[in-house]
Amino acid sequence: MKRLLPEKADESRDFALYMRDTKISELSESDWIEVKKTPSNRHRILMTFHSVLIVDDEPGIRDTLSGVLEDEGFAVETAASGEACLKLVGERSFACILLDIWLGKGIDGLETLKRLRNEGNDSAVVMISGHGNIETAVKSTKLGAFDFIEK
Numbered sequence: 124m125k126r127l128l129p130e131k132a133d134e135s136r137d138f139a140l141y142m143r144d145t146k147i148s149e150l151s152e153s154d155w156i157e158v159k160k161t162p163s164n165r166h167r168i169l170m171t172f173h174s175v176l177i178v179d180d181e182p183g184i185r186d187t188l189s190g191v192l193e194d195e196g197f198a199v200e201t202a203a204s205g206e207a208c209l210k211l212v213g214e215r216s217f218a219c220i221l222l223d224i225w226l227g228k229g230i231d232g233l234e235t236l237k238r239l240r241n242e243g244n245d246s247a248v249v250m251i252s253g254h255g256n257i258e259t260a261v262k263s264t265k266l267g268a269f270d271f272i273e274k
Contacts, residue, residue, distance in 0.1 A: 173197045176217040178208040178235065179251070180227035184274065188221060204228070205235035212239065217246045222268075224252035224259060233263060240267040 175197050177188050185201040192199045200217070202208040206229050208222070220239070224232040236248055250263040253274040260271040 174215075174217045174219075175199050176202060176208065176211060176220045176246075178202045178205065178220060178226070178232070179223040180204065180225075181223075184223070205230035205232065205238075208235055209238055209242075212242075212244055212246070216244075219247045219249065221249050221251055224250055224263070225254060233259075233266060236263060236266045236268055 173196060175192050177185050177192075177199060178201070179185050179188075180203055182203075185203070189199045189201055200211060202211055203226075205226050208220070211217075212220070222232045222235060226232055226235070230238075232250060232252075236250070239246070239248065247269040248267065250260070250268045250271045251274055252259065252271070255271060255273050263271050
């Protein structure tokens with residue numbers, strides 16, 4: 124399993140955020156993350172690579188995860204519903220989406236994941252749940268989730 128949090132940012136390291144490993148030397152301007160060259164002609168990965176969307180109906184979970192990830196240098200946005208998630212991903216892209224299975228009112232996490240994939244969104248989606256079971260984990264991975272973790 125890949126690390127959710129990177130080690131301290133360093134332009135010469137490989138990074139993995141629940142997605143494929145990418146060496147900085149392999150990146151180009153056309154890659155799926157924003158890349159710019161520094162005056163020393165080395166690539167610099169901008170915060171768009173470290174963008175995480177947390178989708179959970181519980182404010183305490185959103186705030187806690189957001190605080191931890193921001194302390195580690197991630198740009199974090201939050202949404203309280205599947206509908207709000209879909210709206211945000213329509214406006215910008217995220218490297219990773221932490222998506223709760225049970226979202227209270229509105230569409231649930233599995234339906235949100237299904238719509239994300241149907242719309243062609245290829246963010247690494249990690250399903251999170253406090254009430255998970257094997258059946259739900261299998262269903263979410265079949266729908267295109269990268270991983271499933273319990274709260």
